[in-house]
Amino acid sequence: MTFLFHDTVPVATGTVSVAFTDRRLDLGDNADPAVRGAALAEIAAETGATPYLMHQVHGTAVHVPDGADGAFPDADALVTGAAGLALLARAADCVPVLLVADSGEVGAVHAGREGVRRGVVPAALRRLDELGATGLRAWVGPHICGACYEVPEEMRAEVAAEVPATAATTSWGTPALDLGAGVRAQLEAAGVAVAEVGGCTREDEALHSHRRDGAAAGRLAGVVWRTP
Template structure:
């Protein structure tokens, strides 16, 4: 099985599918080339679409995909074209998938800096720029606020920008809840969201950098449209 979760949404221009990959696949930049290539080939076979990756840099750049070549520095992808599978990779950060009723789609990698700087909001705005009406979101597996311990100064900095991120670990130390921050940003943008999956650190069904360090692979949120 390629996906731990998969859902299908009818849109005006066909059907959009959203999915999150399972741990057997490692799609990270540090994975051996043949391992990542095998994972992408499996996604292509499962979706019937061409997978498109971005080089994620913890920023707010949104890249519009108009062809299937390239590997842009970005943390969000959008397209209104069928046959392209957009991927947002993560191993504790928040992968977010966006779907508009017109069939425009987006994939967002929301890490700590991306949440603080508003990458999800930027992606929603860009999707609407492609004519997307009534966008919806799927928020994938990520580290929970009870596990994501950070220095107090870091919590204060991020929470000053996105108050919903303020959290405390289960053992009583400062933490960030990036998922809560993303959900708050989506709500503020008028985008209903579905939460998918649990905490990546706690559940070994997912890749987790917090749990496994440099050895962690990367899962992916995947979204594609079929005419």
């Protein structure tokens, strides 16, 4: 089985699947091309859909794929109403978020510190609304927890000024950010039902973590696709 977590939900236009990978696959930009290619081939075989990647830049750009065109856009969110595309949001401590609308549209969001502060999740929700999405649900994937994500006090204050729910303290008593709490607050403020897929990436060695492994860290992925 390719996935750490896998669920399917019926929608108006078919069935949508949401899934998260673990450390067994490396989908990172810095992975050996053969390693990443093998991981993408495995995801394609498992999903029956064409994997679609973005070049994640810690911004708020939302890209709408118009087909399996092989693009690698600078973006931190992908949304589509098309079937047959497996949208990937990759992470190694940041928060991968998968979005599903009862009307059939789907989205994948990479929410890092800057993305949470600047509002990449609300940006993806707005774009889905423009596509006509109704009845949105979200799956929040494995990410570094607030008890582990130590940051300078100034950084905590800067992010918390925009998203108060992110303010946290590490288990050893220093300033921290809880990006997952910030994402949940943004989703709940928009009326989106949230499901949690547990796991702190720094604590769980079955998951990729940049904080734990540094430059050697790979990338896990949230994957969402619709089958007609």
